[in-house]
Amino acid sequence: MFVDESAWIRDVLAGTEFPKGATVLDIGSSTLHFRTVVQPHLDRNVFAPLRARGLQVLHLDARPEPGVDIVADVTNLKGVERTFDLVLCTNLLEHVTDREATLRHVARVVAPGGLLVLTVPRRYPIHRDPIDTGYRPTAAELVALLGWPEVLRQEVLTIRAPEHYQGWKRALRRIFSPWQIACVLARKPG
Numbered sequence: 001m002f003v004d005e006s007a008w009i010r011d012v013l014a015g016t017e018f019p020k021g022a023t024v025l026d027i028g029s030s031t032l033h034f035r036t037v038v039q040p041h042l043d044r045n046v047f048a049p050l051r052a053r054g055l056q057v058l059h060l061d062a063r064p065e066p067g068v069d070i071v072a073d074v075t076n077l078k079g080v081e082r083t084f085d086l087v088l089c090t091n092l093l094e095h096v097t098d099r100e101a102t103l104r105h106v107a108r109v110v111a112p113g114g115l116l117v118l119t120v121p122r123r124y125p126i127h128r129d130p131i132d133t134g135y136r137p138t139a140a141e142l143v144a145l146l147g148w149p150e151v152l153r154q155e156v157l158t159i160r161a162p163e164h165y166q167g168w169k170r171a172l173r174r175i176f177s178p179w180q181i182a183c184v185l186a187r188k189p190g
Contacts, residue, residue: 001090001119003161005181006045009088009117012153012185013050016115022055022085025109028074028092029059032067046088055086075102083111090119091181094135103145113190115152118142122156122180139182150187157181 026047029035035042047057060070060080072079075096087110089103096102110116120142126132137145139154158178165174173179 001039001042002159002164002179002181003041003045004157004159005090005119005183006041008157008181008183009090009119010045010049013086013115013117018053018055018085020054024050024055024057024086024088025070025080025084026057026059026088026090027077027106028089028095029061029068031061031065032059035059035067050086058084075105077105077109080109083109083114085111085114086117087114088117090117091121093118093120093137094132095129097131097133099133099135100145107146107148107188110188112188114188116146116148116184116186116188118146118182118184118186120182122182123177124179124181137182139184142182142184143186146184146186148186148188150189151184152187153183153185155183157183 050057058069059067060072061068062074064071070080074092075098087106089106093099093102120135120137122136122138126134139156143151143154158180160178165171
């Protein structure tokens with residue numbers, strides 16, 4: 001996740017009210033080391049502010065690793081039977097072959113009236129992790145794929161943080177064709 005993207009999530013959630021004891025599910029979260037050392041802006045901008053507000057944050061990934069609270073296949077969430085007040089599905093849909101089915105399962109674990117944060121690269125190179133289908137939607141295309149009537153925020157965010165453009169070729173990209181992320185915050189019908 002880009003620094004700018006984590007700041008966007010922080011900012012759109014800062015003004016959002018959550019019920020006492022609200023729960024958060026981060027789908028495709030990777031490890032605690034990844035969230036706090038490799039990309040410390042993830043914890044600093046997204047998870048620490050949520051925990052400071054009293055929200056319980058659970059991290060889901062496909063592998064049992066330190067910092068993963070729920071182990072499940074991210075494409076079907078088999079075994080995840082409860083719902084959450086906030087679900088984060090960031091930079092995941094470009095890595096699955098059936099995004100419609102995956103998104104249906106993601107939507108299933110959002111509580112009625114709950115929120116979903118979706119992000120997918122809009123302009124970014126193919127990155128095999130382990131696959132990349134080349135899916136690069138606009139925010140409007142993400143909204144259409146989701147199909148929920150209440151969209152609180154949608155935009156294509158241009159990545160400006162210089163740490164993501166090291167080296168002269170990437171520095172030129174930052175000037176002439178910066179990376180972009182499609183971002184959506186939506187409320188599930190109640």
